[in-house]
Amino acid sequence: MANVAVIGAQWGDEGKGKIVDWLSARADVVVRFQGGHNAGHTLVIDGVTYKLSLLPSGVVRKGKQAVIGNGVVVDPWALTAEIEKLKGQGVEITPDNLIVAENAALILPLHRELDAAREAGADAIGTTKRGIGPAYEDKVGRRAIRAVDLKDFSTLPAKVARLLSHHNALRRGVGAEEISADTVLAQLTEIAPKVLGFIGPVWKVLDDARKASKRILFEGAQAVLLDVDHGTYPFVTSSNTVAGQAAAGSGIGPRQIGYVLGIVKAYTTRVGEGPFPSEQKNDVGERLGTRGAEFGTVTGRKRRCGWFDAVLVRQTCVTGGVDGIALTKLDVLDGFDEIKVCVGYTLHGKPLDYLPADAVEQAAIEPVYETIPGWSESTKGARSWAELPANAIKYVRRIEELIDAPVALLSTSPEREDTILVHDPFLG
Structure with missing residues (x-):
């Protein structure tokens, strides 16, 4: 069985919380390895909504070891407030099920x-x-x-x-x-x-888990396009968000990460400033935002919305080290007569098949779209391929071709069990 690292493969808000929670049923240990309480992971379990910012998503499951690694910057006031908030929702968090890396830097x-x-x-x-x-x-x-x-x-x-x-x-x-x-x-x-009771040697806890053949799930925050090196600099976060950081940010060797799952929304969103080639500042963008409830978990800010950008995701699959993707929010596209996918760019009239690092060039690129037939049937809550409309399946398959990565999981609602398993990441 392989340990799994989960990372966002767009600009964040892809639904990592639900996927990590879903996968944590198969894991023994869940580790946050970078970022801080600027993450926003929403879980909906049996109709109850949990909103996490610093704690690993697996903490809401009983019997799981939650770990905050050294790659995370920890606000101790935010940590205690989040623990108290979850306690009010019936989730008990103690030093027995949460450990914070003693070498983690603090936010004051x-x-x-x-x-x-x-x-x-x-x-x-x-x-x-x-x-x-x-x-x-x-x-x-x-x-x-x-x-x-x-x-x-x-x-x-x-x-x-x-x-x-x-x-x-x-x-x-x-x-x-x-x-x-x-x-x-x-x-x-x-x-x-x-x-103080939560602080300890995370690297040793994880090494003991490895020796005991326990399965470890590494949970990233933000996403590859917000990576301080590989993102749309300077409109990025202050840490590395790629899967390679899971090792450095928790104190384990890179060989201990067996499978990298990239979380990808069926369209594209972004919070804050910075380039966004496929952004739709029109009725389409408003429709995506309304149907997808696109407001930041942490900030409450309205997210910018646009069509799926296959160029960006193909690139993040490479720089992020992605083996397969979890495609989320497919149901938001229900009812569109046609759906567009960005399949390339032009820069000053010349074709381009990747996002350049230069911010000026990023702002100047123009998207090239492919139009795909939509579907009128509902995909919300589907738990098998047989429940999906034919055109929805074609859309998913076309995305796989364009990003050169297979779909391992497909999410059709915020509910934990509304997930189609294509390939179990823990099997490598």
């Missing part, structure tokens, strides 16, 4: 404040203003406060002083008041007891 209130100040300026890129980017900056700048630092307060004053020597200079630059070391230390003193 000063990170959120800096993020918001930057987004209020002329260079806003559409972040969630939750401090993710500034926290990653401190991590690579070797001045971050890490989870393990909460265990020994005698060492914290020097670490906080080093952090503030950088941040107070930034705060002066954006016109914000400087922050005192006493304020930060008081914040950490208040939150530490609430999270």
